[in-house]
Amino acid sequence: MRINETHRYHPKNMFGVLPAAEHDKILHTKNLYDADPRKEKINAGIGVINDDKGDLWIPKAVRSARRRIVDKYISGLLTHNYMVPSGKLEWGGNPDFIRGTANLVFGEYAHELLASNRIAATGTVGGSGAVSTFLEALKERVKSGKPVPAIIYGSKHYPNHEWMIDTRGFKSKTFAQIKKDGSYNLEETLKAVNEAKPGSVLFLQGGAHNPTGINPETEEQWRTIAKTAKKNKIDVFFDIPYAGLNKGLDEDTKPLRIFMDENVSVAVAVSYSKNAGLYGERVGALLVPAANANEAKRVGGLLNRIMRNTVSSPSAFGEAIIAEIFNDPILFARWKKDLSSVSRMLHKRRELLAQSLPENIGPLIRKGAGIFSTIPISEKAVNFLRKEYAIYVLGNGRINIGGISTDQIPRFALALNAALRKYPIIT
Numbered sequence: 001m002r003i004n005e006t007h008r009y010h011p012k013n014m015f016g017v018l019p020a021a022e023h024d025k026i027l028h029t030k031n032l033y034d035a036d037p038r039k040e041k042i043n044a045g046i047g048v049i050n051d052d053k054g055d056l057w058i059p060k061a062v063r064s065a066r067r068r069i070v071d072k073y074i075s076g077l078l079t080h081n082y083m084v085p086s087g088k089l090e091w092g093g094n095p096d097f098i099r100g101t102a103n104l105v106f107g108e109y110a111h112e113l114l115a116s117n118r119i120a121a122t123g124t125v126g127g128s129g130a131v132s133t134f135l136e137a138l139k140e141r142v143k144s145g146k147p148v149p150a151i152i153y154g155s156k157h158y159p160n161h162e163w164m165i166d167t168r169g170f171k172s173k174t175f176a177q178i179k180k181d182g183s184y185n186l187e188e189t190l191k192a193v194n195e196a197k198p199g200s201v202l203f204l205q206g207g208a209h210n211p212t213g214i215n216p217e218t219e220e221q222w223r224t225i226a227k228t229a230k231k232n233k234i235d236v237f238f239d240i241p242y243a244g245l246n247k248g249l250d251e252d253t254k255p256l257r258i259f260m261d262e263n264v265s266v267a268v269a270v271s272y273s274k275n276a277g278l279y280g281e282r283v284g285a286l287l288v289p290a291a292n293a294n295e296a297k298r299v300g301g302l303l304n305r306i307m308r309n310t311v312s313s314p315s316a317f318g319e320a321i322i323a324e325i326f327n328d329p330i331l332f333a334r335w336k337k338d339l340s341s342v343s344r345m346l347h348k349r350r351e352l353l354a355q356s357l358p359e360n361i362g363p364l365i366r367k368g369a370g371i372f373s374t375i376p377i378s379e380k381a382v383n384f385l386r387k388e389y390a391i392y393v394l395g396n397g398r399i400n401i402g403g404i405s406t407d408q409i410p411r412f413a414l415a416l417n418a419a420l421r422k423y424p425i426i427t
């Protein structure tokens, strides 16, 4: 049937009354980069790791595990069915994936926690899903009459945290976590924790920090924060999306265990997007240790309920890949080797870049770990880099070291120096 003009579909959109949503600056920068036809363009905006050929870095262990998993699907050893909560504790997701993740983050505590069924856990849709599931669980705590006076985090933070916290109606408090010389500001962190009301939640990142690359520098600093949190009855949420990209899986997850040493109540979000190169597969997990098996089962039930209400069940394919690595000591050793080589690559890029930058900027890059550093450049300088050099960094001065291949560093440094001469740094 031909449709004449009067029959065309011109509905009043049910959300048309709403104002335009603020666009996500990170994704917007990626869109601008993708649309740029210049061959020499550099994407130091969105947080992905490229190897020195400019291709997405995927660990060799993940490539091998992926091949095996595909074979298992083909041969029928694995099915495409939903993963429904299973096992004694009704973990959401692949039990081998959850067990492996528990071993990874809880280290020396894992054996006892696992043996006594004291971990509530679910696989999540990426690390973001773990953060949002955690916040949904926290909302339930508020509903049950246990207030969360504030969520506390550093003033230089991952914007998605802020967005997720604000949209769920939590009050937040920030502290200046970076000193002028680029080092971690322990004093301000402790002040914020000391001033917080009991029941507040401190957001920390293990391994490496987004967007600054700067975390507490010593075990002693972490321990001081842990003791202060304990003293003030502050719960701690650890977001760990970069394990293995700095000093190794064990070292990078250790800060969490320092809080466990001090008996602080913790929850941990883990992402395998960057350290396994599984960005699009959306592999993450949320784990919450409990005092006993009954409590773990209750909390696990809540996490399952939240998952059911939002995405129903976690991402099977990616979890199977990671589980395959955890289940095979040879693959696991391979993954560790892959991580140590990518970590060396990132540190080398940092050093090369730092050497070519002014004295007040170089140390910010050199001191950082993982893929990000934030430098105090103006939005004008950021636009200048984009227009004149096809170089993309975020408006807040966040640079993704993982996106600049080693041979692009001289051009990146030249451009950044030119931008800094034209638009001197903001203090």
Ligand SMILES: Cc1ncc(COP(=O)(O)O)c(C=O)c1O
Pocket (backbone or CB within 6 Å): 047, 125, 126, 127, 128, 129, 131, 158, 205, 210, 239, 241, 271, 272, 273, 279, 282, 283, 284
């Ligand atoms: C601090 C932090 N948390 C969570 C995430 C989310 O990771 P995913 O991509 O797995 O959702 C990221 C990713 O950039 C991050 O930097």
